[in-house]
Amino acid sequence: MGKYKTPDQLRESIKQNRSRLENCSKHVFIKNEDIHTYIPRYTCQNCGGSVGQAEKDYYEIGLKHGSKEAILRQVYSK
Numbered sequence: 001m002g003k004y005k006t007p008d009q010l011r012e013s014i015k016q017n018r019s020r021l022e023n024c025s026k027h028v029f030i031k032n033e034d035i036h037t038y039i040p041r042y043t044c045q046n047c048g049g050s051v052g053q054a055e056k057d058y059y060e061i062g063l064k065h066g067s068k069e070a071i072l073r074q075v076y077s078k
């Protein structure tokens with residue numbers, strides 16, 4: 001938490017991050033190699049939003065399931 005001076009700054013930073021993520025059309029997460037922690041963080045190349053490992057994994061699972069469902073819908077609607 002070194003880069004935040006006050007709890008308000010931390011809260012504001014979380015709010016801005018959430019807003020970036022919510023307004024993004026499609027995330028492309030890249031691992032943050034410059035942050036040396038045991039818990040990896042990922043930054044979206046489109047919106048600049050930052051997430052943890054579990055959020056990234058579930059987002060990608062959701063994309064995969066969503067696209068399969070979209071394909072099935074196309075097949076069965078004919």
Ligand SMILES: [Zn+2]
Nearest residue numbers: 024027044047
């Ligand atoms: Zn994004």
